[in-house]
Amino acid sequence: MQHAKFSFHRDLGGLEVLHNIDKKEDFGRHSHSGYTLALVESGAQKFYRSGGEHVAQQHSIILINAEQVHDCRKASAGPSSYRSLYPTPELFNQLLGSGSAIAPFFQDAVVHDPTLVQLMNATFNVLESENGLLAKQSQLVALLSYLSQKQGNVRLEGKQKSVKARIRTAQQFLLDNLFEEVSLDKLASLVDMSPFYFIRVFKSQTGLTPHAFQIQHRLNHAKALMRCGKSVAHAALTVGFYDQSHFNRHFKKNMGITPSQYSKAC
Incomplete structure (x- = not known):
């Protein structure tokens, strides 16, 4: 029996998440204001994108750019399920940018990447859990940064001023507010970095993500x-x-x- 589970994460830039279980219905051509990042859990999906037809088998990732016209049809005899999230270009820029980055463009419609599959599964699990905002933001940054580096075309930039000192400032802020919910945006803003650049530098300096440091x-x-x-x-x-x-x-x-x-x- 077909079942769809939808969630809306206002504290993550209005991120939409959909779990379509035992999908039977087809979707006609349409577009979204955000990207479509979908993990095929079972069966297969056939879809139109970029002027051509594509087939996504089990354990593959579907990538559709924001505002890109597409459709979605079941392409297997048995049950067919997928989980998808729809980050907006603004969310990509917020998490990955420092004022000069742009949201990525994904050339490939279907991707086969075991690491990306693991990141997608981990992200869905964290978003559905009772974890705090920092854990969810950290996991989302890990997914979007890997995806952008491997499949998109984003140039990462960072400011050179006293990186170690700024990371020490962030560490001390986490220790001073150890039992409070602290957002990734707050930490990054505190040290004048983009969230993506901050989380990369924090891990390189400490060996841990901000959330792991807090835990x-x-x-x-x-x-x-x-x-x-x-x-x-x-x-x-x-x-x-x-x-x-x-x-x-x-x-x-x-x-x-x-x-x-x-x-x-x-």
């Missing part, structure tokens, strides 16, 4: 609380994890043991 220091603080005899639940809530399972997952990934095991050993 690491929250976990360090939680461990200190548990060493002082505080309960696992108290430690998780104090450092900003309002979902216990979310806290447990990050803790075990970081330490290899659960918070309860750590607490009992202290």
Whole structure:
């Protein structure tokens, strides 16, 4: 039975996300104000784009530029499903630009790239999760930057002034506001960088994305609380994890043991 799940992310520049499950209906020629980035999960899709017909099999990526006329038809006998997101050119410029970048143009209509498939799946999962804004923005930047570098034609530029000092400023701001929701836009603006350039430089300087840096220091603080005899639940809530399972997952990934095991050993 066909089912469509749609979500609208106002805090991510009005990003639209669609999960079309067991798609049966065809769509006539139309266009979107944003790009169409679609991951074919099962079956196959046939579509018109750039004056020609294309077929996208399972585990392939469909790329349609903003305002580009296209259609979409089922091209397999069994169930056919896909997940897609529709970032606008303005969102690309906001995340990738520093005032001079332009939104990319994708020449290829269908792409076969296992790394891109993994990034697409990770992005959909994060967008559907209870993760905070910084995690969602970071994942979206990772996807769009990889896509632009591999498939688009975007020149990345950055300012040369004291990069290390600006990253230290961002680190200190994250530490000073460790238990608060901090957006990628806020951090990038603080150090006068575009979000894309900031996240690349931050990782190159620290070895971690801003979100991973934040999580690491929250976990360090939680461990200190548990060493002082505080309960696992108290430690998780104090450092900003309002979902216990979310806290447990990050803790075990970081330490290899659960918070309860750590607490009992202290």
